[in-house]
Amino acid sequence: MEQRTQGTPVRRGRGRRPADEVRADVLAAAGALLLRDGLAAFTFERVAQEAGVSKTTLHKWWSSRGTLALDGYFHAVESALAFPDTGDIGTDLTSQVRAFVRLLTKTPAGRIIGGLIGQAQTDPDLAAALSRRYTQPRRELAVATMRRAQDRGQLRADVDPRVLVDQLWGACYHRLLLPDEPLTEEFAEQLVANLLRGVGTG
Amino acid sequence: MEQRTQGTPVRRGRGRRPADEVRADVLAAAGALLLRDGLAAFTFERVAQEAGVSKTTLHKWWSSRGTLALDGYFHAVESALAFPDTGDIGTDLTSQVRAFVRLLTKTPAGRIIGGLIGQAQTDPDLAAALSRRYTQPRRELAVATMRRAQDRGQLRADVDPRVLVDQLWGACYHRLLLPDEPLTEEFAEQLVANLLRGVGTG
Numbered sequence: 001m002e003q004r005t006q007g008t009p010v011r012r013g014r015g016r017r018p019a020d021e022v023r024a025d026v027l028a029a030a031g032a033l034l035l036r037d038g039l040a041a042f043t044f045e046r047v048a049q050e051a052g053v054s055k056t057t058l059h060k061w062w063s064s065r066g067t068l069a070l071d072g073y074f075h076a077v078e079s080a081l082a083f084p085d086t087g088d089i090g091t092d093l094t095s096q097v098r099a100f101v102r103l104l105t106k107t108p109a110g111r112i113i114g115g116l117i118g119q120a121q122t123d124p125d126l127a128a129a130l131s132r133r134y135t136q137p138r139r140e141l142a143v144a145t146m147r148r149a150q151d152r153g154q155l156r157a158d159v160d161p162r163v164l165v166d167q168l169w170g171a172c173y174h175r176l177l178l179p180d181e182p183l184t185e186e187f188a189e190q191l192v193a194n195l196l197r198g199v200g201t202g
Numbered sequence: 203m204e205q206r207t208q209g210t211p212v213r214r215g216r217g218r219r220p221a222d223e224v225r226a227d228v229l230a231a232a233g234a235l236l237l238r239d240g241l242a243a244f245t246f247e248r249v250a251q252e253a254g255v256s257k258t259t260l261h262k263w264w265s266s267r268g269t270l271a272l273d274g275y276f277h278a279v280e281s282a283l284a285f286p287d288t289g290d291i292g293t294d295l296t297s298q299v300r301a302f303v304r305l306l307t308k309t310p311a312g313r314i315i316g317g318l319i320g321q322a323q324t325d326p327d328l329a330a331a332l333s334r335r336y337t338q339p340r341r342e343l344a345v346a347t348m349r350r351a352q353d354r355g356q357l358r359a360d361v362d363p364r365v366l367v368d369q370l371w372g373a374c375y376h377r378l379l380l381p382d383e384p385l386t387e388e389f390a391e392q393l394v395a396n397l398l399r400g401v402g403t404g
Contacts (some may be wrong), residue, residue, distance in 0.1 A: 007305075018311075021282045026253060038343070041386060058249065068270065070276070072270075076265070077286060090402070090404075096267075108302075114323050115323050115324060115382065117320070117321070117379055118306070118320040118322070118324060119320065119321070119322065119323075119325030120320070120379075120380075121272050121317050121320030122317060122320060122391070125335050129355065129379070131380065131382055135380045135382050136382050139382055153403055154402065154404070155401055155402065155403065156401050156402070156403060159401045160205065160392060162383055163218060163373075163392045163393065163396060164396065164401065165375045166373035166374075166377060166383075166389075166393070167339045167373050167385075167393060167396060169371060170373045170375075170376025170377070170380075171369050171372045171373060171376075172368075173376050173379070174368045174372025174373075174375050174376060175368060175372070177319055177322075177375070177379065178322075178332070178337045178372075178375070179329075179333070179369075180333055180337055180341055181341075181364055183369075187368075188265035190361075190362060190365045191360060191365065191369060192309070192393060194365060194366065194369060195369070195397065195402070196400060196402035197402060198397065198398060198399050198400020198402075199357055199358050199366065199397050199398060200291075200292070200357065200398035200399060200400075201355055201357065202292075202356070202398070
């Protein structure tokens with residue numbers, strides 16, 4: 001958008017950086033703020049301050065505090081939730097689900113995503129944003145990993161990987177949101193083992 | 203508590219009935235009101251009106267609207283969520299999880315329990331009540347059913363039934379709270395089949 005006369009030195013002040021660079025700074029600041037101080041302390045004001053941008057800029061890109069928090073959350077946890085690909089689906093699922101459990105239990109991420117899912121139950125806009133910006137993309141990554149395993153013959157071809165998403169990561173969310181039983185890495189291992197080996201004797 | 207001179211006719215007016223009878227009336231009224239009009243319309247006032255008791259009586263037994271709603275919910279859904287015992291764990295789990303899905307999708311129960319779980323994320327008292335009054339007792343019923351199947355040799359003895367609770371009912375809650383994929387009876391059947399048969403090829 002910005003017009004610049006050739007030869008003019010680039011101003012490094014705010015409003016002059018390319019939009020995608022500013023956006024990346026905002027997401028990094030939002031993610032760091034969320035994981036450090038939690039959802040209650042998360043405001044447009046503070047993100048603007050930490051990212052060195054104006055509140056006007058933030059409001060231009062994010063319609064609500066909830067959607068900014070979601071994008072910041074996604075950004076912050078993306079590397080922790082990467083899907084490994086060792087070629088063995090049992091190994092890959094176990095290490096990914098264990099990493100997910102660690103993220104939920106050893107960092108403020110669990111309380112944050114729990115809070116967002118909770119709010120989404122009575123806030124249709126947040127629910128739509130949560131799905132589009134976070135849970136759908138995460139779900140697709142998991143399904144793609146499992147489809148590759150089906151192509152390699154490691155998972156039954158007649159099984160719907162979308163159902164397995166609910167029986168692995170969904171089971172973890174269940175213990176996060178309804179903490180009647182502990183959410184542990186051993187639990188993550190059992191989730192994968194139960195599905196791969198089966199629990200029936202027939 | 204009540205003192206009555208022998209021979210005096212029993213007054214049927216409010217405040218004279220035995221406490222457990224009044225309590226049962228309140229729970230029935232609370233459950234019916236919840237399933238009919240949802241959580242937003244659920245107030246002490248309206249429950250008192252429909253049950254024909256005073257608000258003072260309600261406040262004596264329930265410290266908050268949330269705990270009264272929980273007890274009403276439990277009461278209302280108890281028969282729909284009974285655990286069958288045909289002697290075959292596959293048949294029993296499939297029909298129970300299908301009934302759970304029907305309850306969540308074909309009645310207002312899904313929105314109600316979703317709303318309660320959502321509120322519980324930021325309300326520690328409600329979270330404690332939800333666990334003690336609803337999810338723990340439901341969990342225990344499921345575990346008891348699966349332990350019987352282990353005793354009959356239909357489920358592997360080395361599997362923890364508490365983990366299966368998260369992979370069956372927890373998977374349904376996942377689709378209820380994060381509705382990226384449909385919550386159907388076919389899904390319920392797949393949940394049980396995946397676990398009993400296993401999805402690995404090894």
